[in-house]
Amino acid sequence: MIYISEEESAAMISHEIAYEAARAALVAAISEEGRVFPAVLGRSASPANTFSIKSGSSQHLTGVKVGSFWAKNPERGLPRHNSTIVLLDQEIGRLSAVVEAGTVNAYRTSAADAVAADLLARPDAKTLTIFGAGNQAYYEVTALARIRPIEIVHVVARPSERRDAFVKLLEANGLKIHVSPVQEAVSSSDIVVAATPSREALFDASWVRPGTHVASMGSDAPGKHELPTELLLKADLFCDLPSQSITIGDYQHVRNQITNGDISITPIGDVISKNAPGRKSDTAITVFDSSGIALQDLYIADALIKAKMGNSML
Numbered sequence: 001m002i003y004i005s006e007e008e009s010a011a012m013i014s015h016e017i018a019y020e021a022a023r024a025a026l027v028a029a030i031s032e033e034g035r036v037f038p039a040v041l042g043r044s045a046s047p048a049n050t051f052s053i054k055s056g057s058s059q060h061l062t063g064v065k066v067g068s069f070w071a072k073n074p075e076r077g078l079p080r081h082n083s084t085i086v087l088l089d090q091e092i093g094r095l096s097a098v099v100e101a102g103t104v105n106a107y108r109t110s111a112a113d114a115v116a117a118d119l120l121a122r123p124d125a126k127t128l129t130i131f132g133a134g135n136q137a138y139y140e141v142t143a144l145a146r147i148r149p150i151e152i153v154h155v156v157a158r159p160s161e162r163r164d165a166f167v168k169l170l171e172a173n174g175l176k177i178h179v180s181p182v183q184e185a186v187s188s189s190d191i192v193v194a195a196t197p198s199r200e201a202l203f204d205a206s207w208v209r210p211g212t213h214v215a216s217m218g219s220d221a222p223g224k225h226e227l228p229t230e231l232l233l234k235a236d237l238f239c240d241l242p243s244q245s246i247t248i249g250d251y252q253h254v255r256n257q258i259t260n261g262d263i264s265i266t267p268i269g270d271v272i273s274k275n276a277p278g279r280k281s282d283t284a285i286t287v288f289d290s291s292g293i294a295l296q297d298l299y300i301a302d303a304l305i306k307a308k309m310g311n312s313m314l
Contacts, residue, residue, distance in 0.1 A: 085099040116288040238288045
């Protein structure tokens with residue numbers, strides 16, 4: 001059985017590794033062999049401590065990811081978010097690998113955003129708005145800055161020491177940062193990304209200008225809601241997995257319209273595979289909803305295992 005600790009996986013992971021793993025996983029999700037099973041959401045004895053179990057399989061991989069959020073961990077000097085990926089032997093079902101993946105999960109999530117934006121955002125997109133100033137927001141910005149010539153980042157977040165530290169961290173990466181009012185930020189951006197636990201829309205649909213690409217990265221449970229419904233009714237909609245997106249993703253808020261066929265959603269794997277178009281024009285508004293699928297976790301764990309085994313043979 002292979003074991004990769006949090007320290008090991010954090011040292012090995014990169015945006016490049018995560019991007020390639022996410023891209024492959026999103027294609028696998030639409031293949032005949034790809035399977036993603038319904039997410040299980042739970043909590044500990046304390047309602048503030050929650051976890052999710054996501055599972056899936058492909059032709060070569062089977063396993064689960066347990067993601068946890070323990071609210072008071074910072075008081076113990078620990079991160080709130082943790083993640084563990086478990087792979088099973090395809091032949092006999094026994095444990096084959098355990099990968100602690102707290103830091104890896106942040107790369108994995110932002111990689112899906114980057115893969116989608118690479119296909120859907122205008123090639124000349126230079127301005128980015130990020131909602132949120134938490135741990136995930138940093139990885140979203142740096143992942144997007146790899147695939148588009150981002151010059152200005154608008155940060156929309158409540159005043160706090162965490163927000164100020166977030167701004168300084170981005171500036172240390174050579175980015176020009178504006179802490180902006182929400183309307184100013186959205187209306188002047190080519191890419192808008194929400195990475196929050198919000199349960200109500202974060203901005204007005206009328207503020208989104210033609211040609212913008214928008215992503216919801218934080219909606220991954222019933223009731224979460226980052227994007228205005230009016231935007232979803234007029235934009236071109238994409239997601240990681242339709243069945244999950246309308247259940248726990250942001251598209252749960254237009255589920256009836258999707259079920260009735262009034263609006264359609266396209267798996268981003270179909271765009272990668274050239275089975276469906278992506279951006280149709282420079283003025284189209286595109287939306288990507290990422291609720292996070294288990295295959296992303298399995299593929300990134302597999303990439304780390306291969307890197308570990310390859311290094312051990314040097």
